[in-house]
């Protein structure tokens with residue numbers, strides 16, 4: 106068992122969460138059994154599953170001296186669609202998983218490594234249209250080197266929605282920057298279920314300093330807009346730590362702190378733009394090694410409704 110999973114299971118005993126979706130939760134002594142947990146039980150056809158392959162920011166380089174380990178940030182959606190992937194994440198893919206499609210948030214090396222995508226058999230790649238040329242070049246070079254055919258590279262415009270199997274990804278602008286200043290980095294609204302019914306709508310927000318106004322408008326969660334459309338789940342980056350340590354870090358222009366996520370969640374809940382099943386937390390990911398405590402410390406200290414994801418954690422998002 107890897108250090109990350111071990112850390113997660115240890116944390117689960119403290120927090121009363123299941124370590125992985127396939128493990129039945131054993132509540133800690135003295136704790137009441139929670140009726141519903143997004144981290145327990147099997148997914149039904151209408152549910153959306155998110156497996157966190159990696160939950161660390163770029164400063165993670167394998168297990169550290171605390172025995173903690175976070176791989177670089179990546180998720181696997183419904184067992185078959187990736188959002189970002191690096192070679193650090195490969196051992197967190199479920200056995201037999203052959204994801205064919207990947208959506209990239211941006212071209213930073215802690216999210217984007219063409220060789221890793223080719224290694225798992227990806228044949229279709231979605232990137233922001235502002236860096237299409239770079240992605241085509243990088244993938245052509247990686248494919249030639251790996252001796253495999255180059256995948257199809259598909260550009261995404263802001264607000265554009267793409268449906269893969271029965272999951273729809275909508276590209277949203279993030280508040281982030283890479284060395285290529287013309288690159289507009291993306292976050293994704295991930296939806297499953299019939300439009301007009303009551304689909305699962307999960308906002309996956311990394312890397313970003315807060316939720317940009319345009320992204321909130323497109324997703325329907327800006328309360329300036331009457332009606333709107335609530336999301337049913339939120340996964341947001343909290344690169345920076347808690348308290349002043351988090352909010353006074355130089356990464357403030359391009360990343361979020363725990364307090365940023367807490368404020369965002371509180372506002373979305375108060376304005377009914379986040380309507381989640383009871384017991385489903387707001388998940389934080391992309392945590393910097395030097396700015397966060399251990400998983401056990403996060404489990405003990407994070408304010409409600411925040412919950413730190415960890416590598417290998419699988420979450421079932423249900424419709425409300």
Ligand SMILES: [Zn+2]
Pocket residue numbers: 162163178213215216312391
């Ligand atoms: Zn990053």
Ligand SMILES: [Zn+2]
Pocket residue numbers: 211213281312
């Ligand atoms: Zn980045």
